[in-house]
Amino acid sequence: KQEVTQIPAALSVPEGENLVLNCSFTDSAIYNLQWFRQDPGKGLTSLLLIQSSQREQTSGRLNASLDKSSGRSTLYIAASQPGDSATYLCAVREAAGNKLTFGGGTRVLVKP
Amino acid sequence: ETGVTQSPTHLIKTRGQQVTLRCSSQSGHNTVSWYQQALGQGPQFIFQYYREEENGRGNFPPRFSGLQFPNYSSELNVNALELDDSALYLCASSPHGAEPREAKNIQYFGAGTRLSVL
Numbered sequence: 692k693q694e695v696t697q698i699p700a701a702l703s704v705p706e707g708e709n710l711v712l713n714c715s716f717t718d719s720a721i722y723n724l725q726w727f728r729q730d731p732g733k734g735l736t737s738l739l740l741i742q743s744s745q746r747e748q749t750s751g752r753l754n755a756s757l758d759k760s761s762g763r764s765t766l767y768i769a770a771s772q773p774g775d776s777a778t779y780l781c782a783v784r785e786a787a788g789n790k791l792t793f794g795g796g797t798r799v800l801v802k803p
Numbered sequence: 804e805t806g807v808t809q810s811p812t813h814l815i816k817t818r819g820q821q822v823t824l825r826c827s828s829q830s831g832h833n834t835v836s837w838y839q840q841a842l843g844q845g846p847q848f849i850f851q852y853y854r855e856e857e858n859g860r861g862n863f864p865p866r867f868s869g870l871q872f873p874n875y876s877s878e879l880n881v882n883a884l885e886l887d888d889s890a891l892y893l894c895a896s897s898p899h900g901a902e903p904r905e906a907k908n909i910q911y912f913g914a915g916t917r918l919s920v921l
Contacts, residue, residue, distance in 0.1 A: 695845070725909070734893060734914040735846075780845055789859055790836065791895075791910060793845030 693718045693785055697794035705802050710768035712797045714781035719759050725791070726755050726766050727780045735780065739766070743786075771801045806830060807896050807913035815919045816884050824879040824916045828896030834858070835877040836910060837869060838893040846893055852877055884920045891915045 694717045704710060714724070723742050727735040739748045741757040741764065748755050752769040768775055778798045782791040806829035816822050828835050834853045838846035848861035852871035866882040875896070881888055895910035 697845075727912075732891075732917065735895075735912040737909060737911070740909055782845075789834070789851055789853075789897075790848040790861065791838075791846075792848070793838075795843075795845045 693721075693783060693792045695781060695783055695792050695794040697779075697781060697797050699797060700795065701798040701800075703800040703802065704771055706771060706773060708771055708801075710766075710771050710775070710799060710801075712766040712768075712779050712781075712799070714764040714766070714794055716762045716764075716783050716792075718785065719762050720786045721759065721783045722786050723784050724755075724757055724764050725782050725784070726753075726764075727782065729778045729780060729796070731778075738779075771799075773801050773803050775799060776801050807894060807911050809892075809894050809913040809916050811916060812914070813917045813919075815921065817921050818884055818886060820884050820920075821880065821882045822884060822918060824881075824892050824894075824918070826877045826879070826894030826896075826913060828875045828877065828894075829911050832896035832898050832911070833875050834897045835871055835875065836895045836897070837877070837879045838895065839863075839888075840891040840893060840915070841887075842890070849879070881918075886920050889918060889920045891917050 725740045726738045739755045754767045778796045780796045782793045808827045836851040837849040840846040850860040851858045855871045868880045870878045893915045895912045897910045
């Protein structure tokens with residue numbers, strides 16, 4: 692059974708600092724891994740999707756890496772801003788099905 | 804905006820009642836997935852519908868059921884509500900749910916329905 696873990700559960704940084712969010716998964720047989728952002732009480736916004744054959748994806752200040760063999764992904768957010776404050780969730784799509792398995796999320800607070 | 808709309812946005816029910824949540828998928832998407840997100844946790848997969856048939860189910864009891872209509876919109880029904888059913892219910896649509904080899908198949912999420920069971 693696939694299990695996804697995100698550490699830390701919460702993170703507080705001053706504005707301008709780089710953010711590093713970690714995601715680990717137990718079964719390396721995945722099709723892709725996706726990072727989402729969730730604002731309080733809202734739905735999910737997709738940030739980046741990494742195919743299983745890729746090592747990283749970049750979009751603006753966001754960069755996500757994937758090491759499938761070790762079951763790890765890292766989301767980097769450069770030069771954080773107060774508007775980056777949200778919960779960040781990673782999810783894996785397994786090879787054997789169509790569902791997403793999510794981690795518990797990392798709650799980020801960027802202080803002005 | 805993902806083009807996925809859910810209704811209602813908020814709902815309050817009492818224990819033992821039944822509830823129906825609705826989802827309109829993005830245009831052209833034939834697959835709908837439902838997730839339950841308890842407070843402070845990540846979403847948990849409930850089930851998925853592809854072309855009006857259930858196409859995978861998570862670890863949820865039979866009192867959680869669903870429908871998908873010819874226009875690909877969907878309903879989630881929960882019978883005999885329990886206090887632990889209080890959560891944010893998320894719907895996600897995607898274009899080719901029955902093709903797992905399509906690695907670019909991204910699920911687009913709606914804003915969710917917040918259900919409170921008292």
